[in-house]
Amino acid sequence: MDRIVRSRIRVEGIVQGVGFRPFVHGVAIRHGLSGTVANDGSGVFIEVEGPPEAVTALIEAVRRNPPELAVVDRVSVEPVSPTGAGDFRIVQSVTCGSRRAQVSPDAATCDDCLAELFDPADRRYRYPFVNCTNCGPRFTIITSVPYDRAATTMRAFAMCTACEAEYRDPGDRRFHAQPVCCPGCGPKLTLHTSDGTVLAGDPVAEAAALLGSGSVLAVKGLGGHHLAVDAADEKAVAALRARKHRGDKAFAVMAPDLAAVRELCELDGAASGVVAALTGPRRPIVLLPRRPGCPIAASVAPGNRDLGVLLPYTPLHHLLARELGRPYVLTSGNLSGEPIAHRDEDARRLAADAFLTHDRPIHTGLDDSVVRIFRDTEVPVRRARGHAPAPIALPWAFPRPVLACGAQLKSTFCLAKGSHAVVSQHLGDLENYATMQAFAGGVVHFRRLFGIEPEVVVHDLHPEYLSTKYALTLDGLQPLGVQHHHAHIASCLADNGESGPVVGIALDGTGYGTDGTIWGGELLVADLAGFERAGYLEPVPMPGGVTAIRQPWRMAAAFLHRAFGPGSFDDLGVVRRNQDRWPAVAALLVNGPAGPVTSSAGRLFDAVAALLGVRDTVTYDGQAAVELEQRADPGVRGGYPVTVAGTVVRTTELIRAVVGDLRRGEAPEAIAARFHHGLAAAVVTAAARVAAATGLEVAALSGGVFCNTLLLGAVVDGLRRHGLRVLLHRRVPCNDGGISLGQAAVAGARDRASA
Amino acid sequence: LAHGSGGKATRNLIDAIFLEAFRNPLLAPLEDGATLALGSSRAVFTTDAFVVSPLFFPGGDIGDLAVNGTVNDLAVCGARPLYLSAGFILEEGFPIGDLRRIVASMAAAAEMAGVSIVTGDTKVVQRGKADGCYVTTAGVGVVDRPATLSISAAQPGDAVIVSGPIGEHGVAIMLARGELGIEADTLSDTAPLNGLVADLLDTLPTQVRTLRDATRGGVATVLNEVATASGVTVVMDEESVPVRPEVTGVCELLGIDPLYVACEGRLVAVVDGEHAERAVDIMRSHPAGAEAAIIGWVGEDPPGLVLLRTAFGGTRIVDMLVGDPLPRIC
Ligand SMILES: [Fe+3]
Ligand SMILES: [Mg+2]
Ligand SMILES: [Zn+2]
Ligand SMILES: [Zn+2]
Structure with missing residues (x-):
């Protein structure tokens, strides 16, 4: 006589919006288990019933083989009394209770979706919004938790019968993929001129033709609007520079595929890390040495031996790249110093000749991430799309929830609770009002998304940083000032999951020292809780x-x-x-x-x-x-x-x-x-x-x-x-983008020391 | 030292020490002077201390600075300045000739402003206990029109006007210290503003909401005080702020922002938007306001912030400085 057991399983980590429930459903069906799976405010909640070996197999699968985009931080299991056999179902999300569910980063179009995109027989052939549980928009479209279509900017698009069937079919790649859609029911692409006149014809083909003839094109992407020009067209690139009021800072170039990257940059030698960085689901801008004779206009990256290249990460980018057939400059669409324009009304102010846009709103503005390659390893320079807001798991706990406000330029903030730190995307210079708004609004959004109510607020010692001033306006939180370079070293420690003490070497621009002078070339004997200036x-x-x-x-x-x-x-x-x-x-x-x-x-x-x-x-x-x-x-x-x-x-x-x-x-x-x-x-x-x-x-x-x-x-x-x-830094940048993580780590360590 | 620079540190010092100890309803609004009821009429009473170095600088000296500063504090409270006092703290050995010069320029400034210096005091301290000469003043003016002026009266839709190019006093002082190794013929803007204010209030008695002389901390600090006290936002337009090229040059050399540099003869007026052009015309027809300009507008949201629209279309936060500005870019 077979024994039957029932378990309640709670899974925490990045488990929503990554195909976790369909995955659990599939495993349960394979093992003949009955029960339910649902998203709730803290992650995924499973109840399974069946033979003990089968229940154990499901728990092991959850722990060891979760979906590609998932990050499982904790699995807790509680035995309960069996209730009798039945089927296994995905049930409605539970919205009440705590909200510790983790929101996953946006992911580049997967190979399956890419194949569909270019398959004339597929019903999503050339549909610029094709996505599935393994890829597509996430963080940029989430308005609230739990992660469900109703809590995203896809709310406005009712699924057609065909999409709904895929969405409900546990055997389908689109089972419970929240942004699922098709040409019949989903967002639509349009191409219009700066005065709003919609251009006739296929928007992608027309847009590519405009690029080819030297126009500046605004393209609505995942985290905002970019400006694009033909990367080989010196006149067009120069025009873009003038219109953006951009000095000499290099523009990124989107190459159609890896082969095209090889024509632009040196990819030889032991470059497996480079290829992984370029082709992975995060798709950052990768800074690579330019090849001699690389067919790119001089004013793309003046005075720079390197070129920032990236591969297409949305179906729209793929379509445009294939249509144009050569690399194009893709740079954040913004006014000098402002954050990337993510709302349609902000995009209208961009100095573009034409706008390739669509009607799926972007909720959170997000820049492209930037990485360098150091000895075949990715080193973050700007942490944004693909990375944020993935929580950073730490081998210690924060006794009290922390908000760390970062620095001033290259600002980020960090919310920490339990044994996780959530670092915001790169936000930029807080002196810019729109950036400061994104900062303050981002703190509110993240507090809600991650259910973190901070009790401690950390700020830099610089009294004029707007992040310091912001921190000191928050009522009811205990303020803590952390020296800039201590925060840098603590950031490196936290990045590596270590606590020190270490010899900290902070080679930096400028940061406020404890003696009121400006530091920036410091040797610190430091652990997370404190430091001494040793040189x-x-x-x-x-x-x-x-x-x-x-x-x-x-x-x-x-x-x-x-x-x-x-x-x-x-x-x-x-x-x-x-x-x-x-x-x-x-x-x-x-x-x-x-x-x-x-x-x-x-x-x-x-x-x-x-x-x-x-x-x-x-x-x-x-x-x-x-x-x-x-x-x-x-x-x-x-x-x-x-x-x-x-x-x-x-x-x-x-x-x-x-x-x-x-x-x-x-x-x-x-x-x-x-x-x-x-x-x-x-x-x-x-x-x-x-x-x-x-x-x-x-x-x-x-x-x-x-x-x-x-x-x-x-x-x-x-x-x-x-x-x-x-x-060395691996997950957050060594520059001031990493300061907020270090500040939070210091606050946690001080709390643990005084406990 | 940051406590005297006119920014947030000064404000914190005032709140913590003086407001606490002297707590009373007349002091609490922290206007430039206190409005008092004296029998059936109303008067404004103000006091100031002057510690400028050097004592003599292009365009003025500590004497006319003291008179004009006090006259202006009375004027921006809506009063007609009448009587001043003058106190001198002299360092032993201070040249009598210098004192004569200072006193003569005080007399001339008083005459020009139409006020009388009616009482005074002199103390001499030991050598090394003072920096040559300090001057303290008090002033009384009468309010003879219905006054509605207040730092907290700015409303959305109002215009922000400055009576002339900014930052000249502060820059003239820095140049006069003789350390910068540059030649620039910037004169202090020290001047009495009571005539200009009278013209303005005679024509637009209720349409002028706020007047402030942009002394320590400059225009940026005044506007932050207005934004905070009135619960409004002030949006300035970078290109419309009048700054003379010499001032821009010195500020660039020293890495400071002219918006935070002191003026001693410029006022900031917040005026009902519908009457802004008229206000500018009135100011421009007075010698002290010949180069008056609308530099921005009052909005609703976000309350308490001052923003600057830059030439490239960005919007920069012009915040209240806590102390001496140190670079905050990394
Ligand atoms: Fe730094
Ligand atoms: Mg005064
Ligand atoms: Zn996919
Ligand atoms: Zn559909």
Whole structure:
């Protein structure tokens, strides 16, 4: 006589909107189990009844082989009394109760859907909204939880009989796929001109023709509207730059397929990580070395050896790419400094000649993610589509729920509860009002989606950050200030699921120090709860404060003054190029006000970039440092010697060496390389000394300057030669986009320490 | 030091120390002066202390600055300034010639503003205990028209007007300190505004909602106070804010925003939108307002914020600074 058992199973993690219930249904049917499965506010709730081995098999399948897009964090099982046989059904979602269900990120069109898209016999042939449980829009269309069609912007589209049949068929790939639709019942594509006139004909074919003839096209994608132009058309790319008021920052290029990417960029060698990054369901923009003779207009990425490329991630992108047959620029549609335009009314303000758009609303604006490749591994630069809002599981618990407000530029926020941290998508510069609105609105949206009611609010120590000011307006939450670079190192620790203590190396732009000066080249002995400043780059003034960040030549003046005293540098190009303003800035350095004092590594890169004639002024954050890295000769391995005096890295010696070589007529490429290697060696020496003094064996690397992979590689190798284990960012960026995670981790650690 | 810069730190200091200790209904609104009932008439009473360095600067000195500052505080409260007091704290050894110069310029400024300095006091402190000369003033003015002016009276639809180019006093002072190594002929804008205010209020007595002289913290700080007190948003248009190129140049050199730089002879007026053009015309026909301009508008949402529409069509938050501005880009 077979024994019959019944179990209540609760599954938590990213389990909604990823085909989890159909998957459970399939397993249950295969094992002849009866019962129900439903979404609720905390995840997926299953009741199964049948032979013990069959119930165990289902639990194992849930744990070990969940659907591709699912992330199972916890499975809890509770035995209950059997109620008698029956069938297995998917039942209505339960909306009451707590809302800890996790919302999954948007996923690129899967191979099955892609095959349908280009199959003339399929009823969704060339339908730009084809999707299934394995792919399609998620986070961008969710208005509330639990994840159901009624809680998405697909609410307005009633399924036709054919779609409904697929939706209800447990054996179908579209079983309970919330955005399921077809040409008969779903969203519709239109192409219209800037005055709203709808253009006749097939919208995709007409749009591709417009691109081919040099027009600027707005394309409504997953997380917002992009602007597109033919990437080979110099005139069109230049026009796009002018209309967007975009300085020199590179545009991303969407290539039709992997073969097309190979024509643009170097993909040779052990590049399996590159291919995985390009073709995976997240589809970020991947920064790759450009091939010589790559058929891309010069003004796509001026002054940049790299190119940001991505593969199509929506059916519409695929259709457009195939129709055009060559790469096109795809850049966020926004006004300079504003977030990506995701509402139709915002998109109308875009300076496009035509609009390829549709009637499925986007609820949450979301930029494309950006990654770099470091030693065949993806390193996040901007974490957005495909990643956000996937929670980051941590090996410790937050005693109280936390809201961390991040930094100012490249802002993100983080909500943490239990053993998870949810980091928002990249939002941008909070000084922009629309970005600040997206930030404040995002906090409300995430609180609801994830059911996190924070009790602690973390902010940077910088009193003028708008995130700090926002944090301090929240009533009833306990505020906690965390130093910027401690947050950077804590972010790297949390990213790796570690708690320290470590030797933290934060090479960064600028951040508010505990002494009121601007830090940015810091060695910290840190764990999650606290830190000590164990070393730093030689401080110099920033003449003209914020202007010195926008005008790297001023940092050259500051470092020259510091390195040589008030001498004459008239033979240097940087002085000649800026001679009309040089005396005024020199006078500031001699008589004051010389500006805030900084130990920033980013500003040191700025100074060297200006000295070498790479760049005197910047149009985007970190531009001089990026271009200096690109200028460096990869064949030059030697570095300038730098003294580490006590805890201070004498960076002025680097400046003297750079100027010496410059005066001797050395090539800027060689000087740039020697600078990188010299700084890396000095930082490694200083870190090794701290490690020796403290007995620490692990180093954690963070701060925006580590986006520079030449420097990163040299520092990593040096630290390893000293026997140190090195922690790098993997899930959140090393730049200020990762600050909020670090802040939350610090708050959790302080809570645990005081418990 | 940040506590004196006119931003949020100053406001916090005032709230924590002074409002707490002196708590009374006349002080609480924190206008530039207190309006008092004296018998059947109403008067405004204000006081100020001046610690400028250097004492003499292009376009003025601590003397006329003290008179104009007090006159302007009375004027923007809707009063006709009448009488001033003057107190001097002198450092031992302060040159008598300098004192004569200061006093003479006070007399001239008083004459120009049509007020009398009717009482005073002088103290001498030891060498090193003061920076040459400090001046304190008090002023009384009479309110002879129905006053509705208030920092909390701005309404959606109102226009925001500035009476002339901004930031000149602050920049003139920075240049006069002689450290910048640049030559620029920027004069302080120090001037009495009571005539201009009288013209404005004679014609538009109830249409003018708020008047403020944009001293410490500049136009940005005044507008933040208006937005907070009135529960409105203020949207400025970057291209319409009058700033002289020399001021822009010095501000760029030092990395500061002219919107936060002090003026001593400029006022910010919030005026019923329907009468904004008229208000500008009235200001422009007075010498102190020759370059008056509408710089923005009052809106409803979000309350308490000041925004700046930039030349590229973006919208930047112009917030109340907490202290000395430090770079916040990473
Ligand atoms: Fe940073
Ligand atoms: Mg005053
Ligand atoms: Zn699919
Ligand atoms: Zn359908």
